Amino acid sequence: MTSGSARSDFVKSVRTGFSVASSPSMGFRLEDGRRASTSSTTTSLFRIASPISRRARFMCPGNQLIFSMIRPARRAIFLLASAHDSEPRPTGGTLLIGGVTMSSSESIRSMLRRESAGGEAVVRGWLRTVRHGKGVSFLDVSDGSCMDGLQVVASPETAGYEEVVKQLSTGCSVVARGELVDSPAKGQRFELKARDVELVGDAGEDYPLQKKRHSFEFLRTIAHLRPRTNTIGAVLRVRNAASMAIHEFFQREEFFYLHTPIITASDAEGAGEMFRVTTLPVGDPPRNKEGQVDDAQDFFSRPAYLTVSGQLEGEIGALAMSRVYTFGPTFRAENSNTARHLAEFWMVEPEAAFYDLDDLAALSERFLKSVFKDVLDRCEDDMAFFEKRIEKQAIERMKTVIERPFERIPYHEAIAILEKARDRGESFEFPVGFGLDLQSEHERYLTEKHTGCPIVVTDWPKDIKAFYMYRNDDEETVAAMDVLVGGVGEIIGGSQREHRADVLEATIRAQGLEPDDYWWYLDLRRFGSVPHAGFGLGFERIIQFITGMANIRDVIPFPRTPGSAEF
RNA sequence: UCCCCGGUAGCUCAGCUGGUAGAGCAGGCGGCUGUUAACCGCCUUGUCGCAGGUUCGAGUCCUGCCCGGGGAGCCA
Numbered sequence: 001m002t003s004g005s006a007r008s009d010f011v012k013s014v015r016t017g018f019s020v021a022s023s024p025s026m027g028f029r030l031e032d033g034r035r036a037s038t039s040s041t042t043t044s045l046f047r048i049a050s051p052i053s054r055r056a057r058f059m060c061p062g063n064q065l066i067f068s069m070i071r072p073a074r075r076a077i078f079l080l081a082s083a084h085d086s087e088p089r090p091t092g093g094t095l096l097i098g099g100v101t102m103s104s105s106e107s108i109r110s111m112l113r114r115e116s117a118g119g120e121a122v123v124r125g126w127l128r129t130v131r132h133g134k135g136v137s138f139l140d141v142s143d144g145s146c147m148d149g150l151q152v153v154a155s156p157e158t159a160g161y162e163e164v165v166k167q168l169s170t171g172c173s174v175v176a177r178g179e180l181v182d183s184p185a186k187g188q189r190f191e192l193k194a195r196d197v198e199l200v201g202d203a204g205e206d207y208p209l210q211k212k213r214h215s216f217e218f219l220r221t222i223a224h225l226r227p228r229t230n231t232i233g234a235v236l237r238v239r240n241a242a243s244m245a246i247h248e249f250f251q252r253e254e255f256f257y258l259h260t261p262i263i264t265a266s267d268a269e270g271a272g273e274m275f276r277v278t279t280l281p282v283g284d285p286p287r288n289k290e291g292q293v294d295d296a297q298d299f300f301s302r303p304a305y306l307t308v309s310g311q312l313e314g315e316i317g318a319l320a321m322s323r324v325y326t327f328g329p330t331f332r333a334e335n336s337n338t339a340r341h342l343a344e345f346w347m348v349e350p351e352a353a354f355y356d357l358d359d360l361a362a363l364s365e366r367f368l369k370s371v372f373k374d375v376l377d378r379c380e381d382d383m384a385f386f387e388k389r390i391e392k393q394a395i396e397r398m399k400t401v402i403e404r405p406f407e408r409i410p411y412h413e414a415i416a417i418l419e420k421a422r423d424r425g426e427s428f429e430f431p432v433g434f435g436l437d438l439q440s441e442h443e444r445y446l447t448e449k450h451t452g453c454p455i456v457v458t459d460w461p462k463d464i465k466a467f468y469m470y471r472n473d474d475e476e477t478v479a480a481m482d483v484l485v486g487g488v489g490e491i492i493g494g495s496q497r498e499h500r501a502d503v504l505e506a507t508i509r510a511q512g513l514e515p516d517d518y519w520w521y522l523d524l525r526r527f528g529s530v531p532h533a534g535f536g537l538g539f540e541r542i543i544q545f546i547t548g549m550a551n552i553r554d555v556i557p558f559p560r561t562p563g564s565a566e567f
Numbered sequence: 568u569c570c571c572c573g574g575u576a577g578c579u580c581a582g583c584u585g586g587u588a589g590a591g592c593a594g595g596c597g598g599c600u601g602u603u604a605a606c607c608g609c610c611u612u613g614u615c616g617c618a619g620g621u622u623c624g625a626g627u628c629c630u631g632c633c634c635g636g637g638g639a640g641c642c643a
Contacts, residue, residue: 083589131602139600151603187603205594210578212592213606218578272642309643334641335568347643424603493643538643551636552643562633 006090028264080245111180117190121180124200126228129211137165139197141174144233147381151177151183151191155266161194170211171203171228212233223558231390234382236556239543243327246348246375246539249367249489250325255350258317258324260310265302266517273333274305275343284543306331311534312468312495312521314351315497318532319524327539335562339551342540351534357470357479357496360533361456364483364492365406368454372398373548383546391548397487398546403451409446411460411477417450418442435461438482443489455484467507468521469495470531481535488545494535501525 111121114278125143135155142149154165154176168174178194208222209229219226226232231377264279279299280286288294310326317324330347350363360410376383376398386394409417410503418432426449438446447455459477462469469478479496498504504525508515515522543555553559558567 051586129603129605130602131605133600133602134598134604136601138605140603153601183601185601185603206577206592208577212578213604214578215636220635330643332642336641336643337636338569338639339637341642345643490643536643539643 041248042500053292065458090272092227108141108143108148108150109145111150112146112148112169112190114190117180117182118179119180121192122175122177123192124175125149125173127168127170127174127203130168130169132166137161137168139165139168139174139176139194141176142228142233144227144236146237147230147234147385148188151188152178152194152197153191154197155362158194158394160198165194165197166197168197168199169203169205169207171207171209171217172199173201173203174199176308216551220553227557230385231549232554232557234379234385235543235547235549236557237382238386238547239539239555239557241375241378242371242539242543242546245371245378246327246367248374249370250323250350250368253323253363253366255323255325255352256317256321258310258314258326258411260307260313260317260326260349262307262326262329263300263304264307265300265304266312268506272308274308275331277304277306277331281506308332309347309536310349311351312535315521315524315532316350318351318534319528319530322354323350323352337562339553340356340541340544341561342552342556342561345552345556346539347536348539348542349534349536351532353530353532354533355496355533357458357481357533360409360496360535361406361458361492362484364456364481364494364535365454368483368485368491369402371542372402372546376402386547386549393487394548397485400452401454404452406456406483407451408456408458408460409553414438414442414446414457418445421445421450435463437464438490440489443482443484447484447489448486452486454486457482457484460484465495467511467513468497468504470498470533471503471507479533483535485545488541491537491541491545494533496531496533499529499531501529 004075029540072209085439086320105122105124108123108125111123123141123143125141128140128142128149130140137154138151139154140149141152150453151554152174154161158165158178159233175198176192176194177196178192180190181193183189183191189461209225214229216231219229219232223365227236246525250257277299280293280297286297288296295301301356307330310328314326326347326349328346329344331344331464333343334341352359352363355363376395383395412434415432415434415436418428418438422428422432426445428441428445429441430436432442447453458481459472459483460469460480462476462478465478465480469480471478481492481494485491498507499523505515505522508518508522540552540555543549544552547555549555553561
């Protein structure tokens with residue numbers, strides 16, 4: 001076993017994305033005892049997919065040093081270096097350790113978080129802008145890992161300066177190697193003093209993205225390139241962070257991630273128009289004696305659709321696993337053309353057994369606070385960008401949700417508050433009264449002017465809510481809740497579910513639905529039924545709230561809307 | 568689906584009550600510069616969304632269609 005401080009320091013400096021090449025062949029052993037070897041004829045590259053952690057170990061069979069790390073449930077990840085050279089040395093753009101050449105694919109995010117300048121760095125990415133001067137060129141390179149790019153400074157001493165650097169333009173992909181140094185100018189902490197710059201992929205003068213502001217409408221027409229912009233890049237990083245925050249929240253609360261179906265045979269979910277899924281020939285489908293399309297010959301022997309909600313299946317999960325959540329794509333074939341609707345979007349739907357409406361309201365409060373806090377913590381730069389360029393209130397209104405306790409108000413009280421406000425002269429465009437749904441203006445009045453904190457409106461009139469919601473004793477309301485927040489209004493909708501078979505069946509009939517279509521849903525109420533509750537939220541709506549992006553098409557990488565499914 | 572608004576250079580837009588097209592940016596050339604949406608000078612670029620119509624003449628007026636945006640409904 002080789003140890004020594006030089007080597008330890010080296011290991012510490014290895015970050016996410018490092019890769020290592022060995023040449024010629026080397027045999028080695030992984031930490032778990034398996035044998036592996038590099039090719040004897042070609043240089044082998046091993047990419048490190050996560051930072052070397054405390055789990056990293058050294059082993060030294062023969063004169064080869066192996067840093068290995070096993071990630072749980074993933075393939076082994078390892079670094080090689082030979083043992084006879086204790087100090088990594090920079091040579092011509094690569095780190096050489098013994099007979100092993102090493103090149104970094106450290107992300108810019110990671111580079112900018114180094115404690116101090118100095119040391120080799122390799123940046124791989126796409127040029128945002130290029131500024132040529134006499135005897136010096138500045139390349140703004142972005143690799144998407146964070147808001148900031150890395151400024152690469154090239155000069156006549158840089159290999160490839162005349163042939164490569166001078167020809168670079170916005171959009172080119174490059175690899176630049178050199179030393180990470182403190183920047184003498186304002187605008188960035190570090191910069192890369194380039195020893196050599198390599199053009200990987202050229203971008204012509206017709207590259208659509210320019211170093212100026214583009215309209216979001218235009219960017220939607222080039223959705224294959226828009227992730228390279230500041231705004232969409234930040235959106236995608238926030239989406240990623242929010243996704244992880246959601247999973248982490250539910251895992252912490254002991255909810256199981258349940259995979260509900262994308263294709264459903266039930267057309268009776270009642271949450272909107274559905275997309276038909278069929279393998280029948282569109283132009284000439286088989287027909288029955290009556291001349292109707294013969295669904296019995298279709299793939300599923302019956303009509304099938306894309307799901308509009310995982311809730312009903314979520315209830316199946318909750319009534320076995322106690323607590324589950326879904327987080328997956330959802331489809332609505334509504335012809336709605338607004339900044340808040342997509343034909344394909346992602347929905348989060350927790351469902352919990354032995355939960356009543358109070359439990360659910362408390363869960364939604366913990367949920368929003370946790371997700372927003374995580375995103376604020378992990379996407380500081382991105383959020384600063386949104387606050388500065390997109391929506392001044394972006395951070396502030398998230399903090400309001402995080403810091404203020406949610407207030408619970410029954411629907412009838414909310415109506416009374418609104419009526420009183422109206423009588424005092426508050427002007428509402430839409431009418432207020434018991435039995436009427438709350439419009440966006442009403443929701444915003446309650447949360448912004450009345451309390452200034454998030455509000456959970458509970459116990460809604462049964463006639464404006466869905467059949468599966470728990471009928472309250474007053475026979476007039478159901479145990480439904482809407483969570484309202486400043487800026488956008490409703491952000492979460494949920495309910496305690498009707499778990500009494502007779503009440504549920506009566507409601508299904510009363511709403512003109514066919515109980516046979518819900519046979520398994522009703523069965524759940526016949527076999528070990530328990531009170532349970534759940535809510536749903538549109539993931540993109542949450543991202544809109546977080547980022548302040550006005551149009552939902554700009555918070556999803558590939559928006560699907562009526563008449564639009566390019567990319 | 569309904570109601571409004573829009574579609575002019577690669578991008579962002581201007582073009583008054585009809586007289587046959589302009590700016591900034593991008594691109595090219597030159598200059599200057601440790602620059603950072605760099606700057607300065609010169610230069611290039613258009614089936615004015617598509618199809619009809621009115622008119623001596625249409626980017627401009629009328630009709631239809633297509634596309635985009637905003638609002639409404641529906642909802643997440």
